[in-house]
Amino acid sequence: MDTERAVVPAARAALADACPSLRDGVAGDAVFGVTPPFVASPASTSEAAALLAAAASFGLAVVPRGAGLGLSWGAPPAACDLVVDLSAMDQVIEHAAGDLVARVQAGVTIGQLASVLAEAGQELALDAPAEATVGGVVAAGTAGPRRFRYGAPRDLLIGLTVVRADGVIAHSGGKVVKNVAGYDLGKLFAGSQGTLGLITEATFRLHPLPTAVAYVTAEFGAAARASAAAAVVAAAGSVLVPSAVELDWPGGAQRALRVGVLLEGTDIGVAERAKQMSDLLGAADSSEAVVSDVAPVRWGQLPSPSIVIRVAFWAGKLTGVLDALAAAGAGADVRPAVSGPAGAGLLYACLDPGTRSDAAATFVRELRERLTSGRGDPRGSVTVLAAAPEVMTACGAYGAPGASGASRASAPEVPGAALMRAVKDQFDPEHRMFPGRLSAI
């Protein structure tokens, strides 16, 4: 420890030399309750490159930060010497409206970008919080209800600039929507949670803003769970081209379910499609469908981000997934609030913040038992996105039946985990970029 302390003044000087905005970390910079010694806000990609090169020469652990919204998700970093705050890189570099393309710095917020694009009647078709940064959203790889139609950030990203752990700047893709030259590093970095390098610029394909939207919702009683699932499947497979097909099932198995569909288009078109979608959603045991141009409550929002379990599945199997959620909830004596883009084969099960760790872990294990057991090809996954470290340790972020506290050797792995570790070793051989973050691999 003495030698480490001796390193600090020299490291500080080198970091400050690379990036004049270097400062000491304060309580507000804490990651999982631990305040980093250094925080820097580079103003450009080249400054960020110099900063990471300096960090590399002192072997510092680096945690990239956008708006900081996702920092409390996933596993805590094993070390955090330097937080790189991207908020000073907040320029929309180019909005080529005629090409439906925008190139932005990573610290631009979703809200800031939306207002620039709206001037030309365009948008980045991602549902993310307005205060989130573009870089943070790409690094987290998350998408909201409209992932059903537009996909995740990886599907809208057409170019990327990153700074590697060793300070080298690299680009991939470009600013044209159609481009297969070279490996697509955008795919690799989208969802990499800061563990492969620092995202400093991103280029996206855009979409025209719809002139009209309609939310069509129908309520199903607890006993009509299967009908709700059937409505989701019918909406998702319909020719009415929904932008989102959501299921909202708060408060556990004994409560009602809401199916919500978003339609986007022209005034006349949306009105007609909403009518047809209402007929499609309505069932003998549902309420009459309601059409509104305002999003229903809780649309695209997770009820409680403290314990979040992500269930991915083939949409046609939704009834079985809901049954499994109900049974696992009963087995673990927890009441999961379930919501998400069910039409896209994705649901989030959230547990109350007060849920005991062993109950949460039991819930996860029971879900896996029911949904991912068997030796066939993978058809889904049950992943813990956010939970206390005890829960992660007890059931693993990603795993299969009965993998409680199992050693690595025996625990099932994410498909391709060995290749993922090889990729990490190539990009960050010293494991300094957000070390320990992707515990699922």
Added chain:
Amino acid sequence: MLGSIQELVPRMRDICGARNVITDPLELRTYECDGLTAHRCVPALVVLPFSASEVAAVVAACAAAKVPFVARGSGTGLSGGALPRRDGVLIVMSRMRSIIEIDAASRRAVVEPGVTNLAVSKAAAPFGLFYAPDPSSQVVCSVGGNVAENSGGAHCLKNGFTVNHVMGLEIVTPSGELTWLGDGTGVTTGYDLLGAFTGSEGTLGIVTKIVVKLMPVPETVHLILAAYATTSEGGQAVSDIIAAGIVPAAIEMMDALAIEAAEAAVHCNYPAGAGAVLIVELDGPTAEVEAELATVRSICAAAGATEIRAADDPAERASIWAGRKSAFAAVGRISPSFIVQDGVVPRTSLGAVLGKIAALSAETGVRVANVFHAGDGNLHPLVLYDENVPGQTRAAEEVSGRILDACLEHGGSITGEHGVGVDKSKYMPKMFDASDLDTMQLVRCAFDPAGLCNPGKIFPTPRLCGEVPGHHRAVSSGAGQPAVAEIF
């Protein structure tokens, strides 16, 4: 034949059966090139495996013997991506062609890599579903090849590319292990290797099973063909359509020379004397498409169309598409040889780059026919030449290279859908700097440190992978947090 490959022959016969291992020099020549015939190389050995486990065993045997290997689908690629190695094994995937499963309610299909692109849509049709990526070669090209190349097609403007429709892959790694990438749902846990693998041109492994997304067949489809005196008038119509907030299923354009060729080949009956034809396809819910159709018609007319035709029934549409989809082959009618380029420019630069191509053609006397995906700026200039006339081949190659330069000057790409392969690797340094290429090859080193999997493609200079430390360094930590769950 090289000694080490000679030694592999009995092993390959054990794995695939003697009839599925080709050593006869004449038969081997069948595989000397893919759709890009300018590059030819007879492989030392060809194997035709029937199953994923056979592919894994073949690759493991190659890896153990340090023999390079190349996978080939239907051989329709246009960048020499499946060009064999003289000192290597060519693994032909065309025997693995079953459609394993179609789950209509989930809108998913599971297919083997040798299945043709169109076969997936045909199998899905009874359920009212289709597989969206539609390269012009879709009758013969394989889904495995589409994954390797991240194939596009005329309709990717609206629906996206292969990578947006692949939900899971089973692959054989370059060391011969079978593994899945993705959980089969398209949702990513950890790194998106599924996305990184798609479009890696066969350099990161061999696909043995593919989960694809199917989409509902659109309720209504309308096609408009508009004739113009010049491509720049047609280009104006394209810009105006996009500016109106409409994303058609496809927007294609052909110039006079391409029209002439298509007419000669398939008698598509495009308007006589047109300097350019624009094909706009709209699809979606009837309630939306009818309104868009009226808007697009008036935009096309306002841009100066000399004739506008609407094709509403499938037969009429097919006849219009026949002209477009046959264009590459049709050019063979008007020129003994031609180079197909695949450069991309920002849509708003289409006019400028087409002007530059015309000027290049006039300057050099090399004829260039233009067929392109106007909606996404993907040009397919067909550079015509006669290899029997001295100097023409070279002149055509030079014009071809200068067209790519023009694309890059306007912020575009050297390839939109055909891939880099062997053909365009020399242009990669014009688009990416040394650090970019070095960083991309880190992925290569992670998957294929020995450099045996389709070597010599994409990158002009291979990176030496070397030894990776891979140790879990205990970094100095102000955080003082115990290393909870650190896996890396």
